Amino acid sequence: MTAPPVIGELLGSAPVPLGGEHVPTGIHAGRAGGWDALAFDVRTRTAHGVVPAWAVTAVGRPGTGPDWQLHPRRLPRFAVGARMPAVEVPPALAARWAGAGEPSLAALLAVPEAQAVLLATDDGDEVWATPTALAALRPDGHRPDLLEHHLRLLTTLAHAETAGG
Numbered sequence: 001m002t003a004p005p006v007i008g009e010l011l012g013s014a015p016v017p018l019g020g021e022h023v024p025t026g027i028h029a030g031r032a033g034g035w036d037a038l039a040f041d042v043r044t045r046t047a048h049g050v051v052p053a054w055a056v057t058a059v060g061r062p063g064t065g066p067d068w069q070l071h072p073r074r075l076p077r078f079a080v081g082a083r084m085p086a087v088e089v090p091p092a093l094a095a096r097w098a099g100a101g102e103p104s105l106a107a108l109l110a111v112p113e114a115q116a117v118l119l120a121t122d123d124g125d126e127v128w129a130t131p132t133a134l135a136a137l138r139p140d141g142h143r144p145d146l147l148e149h150h151l152r153l154l155t156t157l158a159h160a161e162t163a164g165g
Helices: 003-013 104-109 112-119 144-163
Strands: 023-032 035-046 049-060 068-072 097-101 126-129 133-139
Touching: 003 023, 003 035, 003 049, 003 133, 023 049, 023 144, 035 144, 049 144, 068 104, 097 104, 104 112, 104 144, 112 144, 126 144, 133 144
Parallel strands: none
Antiparallel strands: 023 035, 035 049, 049 133, 068 097, 068 126, 126 133
């Protein structure tokens, strides 16, 4: 996963509206759970200066696959469903999560480890896939516990996608 091209891919496919005023900063690359990983903040200019708007974390996708998006039902939607068809979410997740994209997302969500990691969250993250990465974002900037949470979520989904999604 090469950082600059992946960042452009992530910003262009993010499930929230990002424009020219949104700039990636604080880019960190490494490995987590056997996967290439990348984390950065998306900053924006406001009347009060430049502030972090989103924390984005990504892991390299095992192979390539179709795009999809997953979001907590309690959050207002910006793009989910606008660019992709809705995907049926397993009953165990349906009260808390909604998905859009290819039917392969439904297969991924049927993997018990994927369900467990999603049910263990606080429903504050947007999660999506590009052909080369799995990513999560949350409002504000990165902090150590958020980075750890995102990496646990994404590496579990990457392993589940490899295993049966």
